[in-house]
Amino acid sequence: MPKRKSIAEQKQVVERPLAVQKEEVKDFIYKLKQVTVMAVKSLYDVDIDASQITLQDTRKEFEGNITLLTFPFTRQARKKPEQIGAELGSFLERGLPFVTGHNVIKGFLNLSISDSTWVDSLKAMQSNDHFGKQASNGEIVVLEYCGPNTNKPLHIGHLRNMVLGYSMAEILKANGYQVHKVNILNDRGLAICKSMVAYMNEGEGKTPESEGVKGDHFVGDYYVRFGKMYKEELSELVAAGADLVSAEKNSKLMQQARELLRKWEADDLETRTLWARMNSWVYKGYEETYATLGVDFERDYYESETYEYGKEIAQQGLEAGVFTKDEDGSLFVDLSEHNMDPKRILRSDGTSLYFTQDLGTAEMRYAHYGMDKSIYVVGDEQNLHFKQLQIVLEKLGKDYAKGIYHLSYGMVHLPGNVRMRTREGAMVDADDLMREVVERAAEATKESGKLSNFSEEESQALYHDLGLAALKYFMLNVNAKKKMTFDPAESVSLQGRSAIFLMFSYVRTRSVMRKFGKAIDPNFKVKSIEPIEQELIQLLYKTPFVVQDSAKTYDPSLIANHIYDVAKTFNRFWTACQVLNNKDQNLDHFRMSLAEVTGNVLKLGMNLLGIQTTERM
RNA sequence: GGUCCUAUAGCUCAACUGGAUAGAGCAGCUCCCUUCUAAGGAGCAGGUUUCAGGUUCGAGUCCUGAUGGGAUCACCA
Secondary structure (H helix, E strand, O other), X not given: OOOOOOOHHHOOOOOOOOOOOOOOOOOHHHHHHHHHHHHHHHHHOOOOOHHHOOEEEOOOOOOOOEEEEOHHHHHHHOXXXXXXXXXXXXXXXXXXXXXXXXXXXXXXXXXXXXXXXXXXXXXXXXXXXXXXXXXOOOOEEEEEOOOOEOOOOOEHHHHHHHHHHHHHHHHHHHOOOEEEEEEEEEOOOHHHHHHHHHHHHHOOOOOHHHHOOOHHHHHHHHHHHHHHHHHHHHHHHHHOOOOHHHHHHHOHHHHHHHHHHHHHHOOOHHHHHHHHHHHHHHHHHHHHHXXXXXXXXXXXEEHHHHOOOHHHHHHHHHHOOOEXXXXXXXXXXXXXXXXXXXXXXXOOOOOEOHHHHHHHHHHHHXXXXXXXXXXXXXXXXXXXXXXXXXXXXXXXXOHHHHHEEXXXXXOEEEOOOEXXXXXXXXXXXXXXHHHHHHHHHHHHHHHHOOOOOOOHHXXXXXXXXXXXXXXXXXXXXXXXXXXXXXXXXXXXXXXXXXXXXXXXXXXXXXHHHHHHOOOOOOOOOOOOOOHHHHXXXXXXXXXXXXXXXXXXXXXXXXXXXXXXXXXXXXXHXXXXXXXXXXXXXXXXXXXXXXXXXXXXXXXXXHHHOOOOOOOOO
């Protein structure tokens, strides 16, 4: 074994991007807030900040577009909400040409905004090539996701993880972060040794190639086989008169597995060779799954390499007095000030634990990236682990500790709260599920009878895009922290609130643009617009704020919900308004702008969810 | 038992982080293709937001308590 490099020797901090000064958008909303601040000052002699102003969409049953809440000012202004509304309303209507009317109901000041303002707003969105995105903020993020155990194939839980992680990376990029996606492979330990034992006993020199089986499934089958062999051995021992505890103790298979683990730790060449060989099969299989799903990693961290690094941190902590040595020689950290039990850092034999490994990985990652934020996409069963990890790194004085965020998501389980277990076979396999959803997309497409102009190759690509889009949207349109029930009988929805609906709406925008066949003249003039057109513009206008919120709250579902609303509103517009071939050419150009910006927003939104758009369907 | 999460329509989820009469999809029932993609649109029906208190102009949202569900509390990862 070659000598490991120390963490310090690994230092290779990436170049920090330049931050671009953020410009405040001085649109009509900005002006509305500024003038409101002035109005409150001049009417009531009260100083407020623009951030204290709450605006919301006017409910459909009332006249107006934007509603300003007057309740927040009542105390300082010492007036009734209705009166403030009336006074503020006339002030704003007098002072701002784009406010064309107002009415007050209780503390709700409903403002009507002129049609031309909405049209201008649409033009601004259309001419902005980066609409919805932010320029570089100069910050570096490392995002860890997937994190498989290399003794078995990926399952639906990993799919949720990967879809979430990939999307979060795209969202952070759109918000100006430089994002580095990394994977952590749990490639050592007893579980892998079990697969190895089964292979040694029953493998007969077979390989994934010789059997025509995907590598990760091939290895996973031996893991399952170990479970069966072990069970058989136990029942034989019990039948021969042993009790279960002693049977487990005397199991030859389990002894073999433990022996392998010992040999592995002792760098036994034969063991290491088989281990590396089997893992390479698994990785090859994973690569296929990643490619099909459309996710990628810039760098892989292997637990077999990183687990030793934690010892360096352990040593540092001991010297700094943060860690304490127990009587038996193990190392622990006292967390009583955080109302937690002490956490073990090293075993009494000096070997490292999962926690130690994560300390080492964090430090090494900081050496590699010098990041401002570390995001760990890991299931919520590890909430405590990450809380402890952050606290311990803080106690060690690591600056990067405060940038740690555990993007915790709920477990995917089967109907009736049945937890999935590989060993018990109650498992939804990632490859199977992707295949199934693509097949169902194919059926649905054939049923719709729209394949006239598609070659076989194009059709297959479409099924793949639609199927995966549906799968990703299915997982992202609910809040990540909610646990999720997956019913294999019902599977992923292709109807209603699904990616198919989004894609269909997007394709409509593209289709009409092809028919239009020329560039949109940005100087079109329209006198008045329909309520549905206004509603659509107002919704599109929110896109950048939704994108920002989803980064701040680490929540892709905000975008998923927003683009659903956009698609729904666009479809209502579509049935209500004729886009092309109007008597007035200006109207064609205006409505084409609406279609184009809608298409851009849908595409942006889907891309931020990791969904590839298709131009026709 | 301690800690954390969670409870909204028959089902799956929203509700701009404390704002108006709680909204969508699915499932059920009606309508709409001699106009640009009907994988669409319009409508009907469906709710004491688990329960009991509290905070205030206002609570699904915040606080306290109860109940149901989940996770976690290893010298496993």
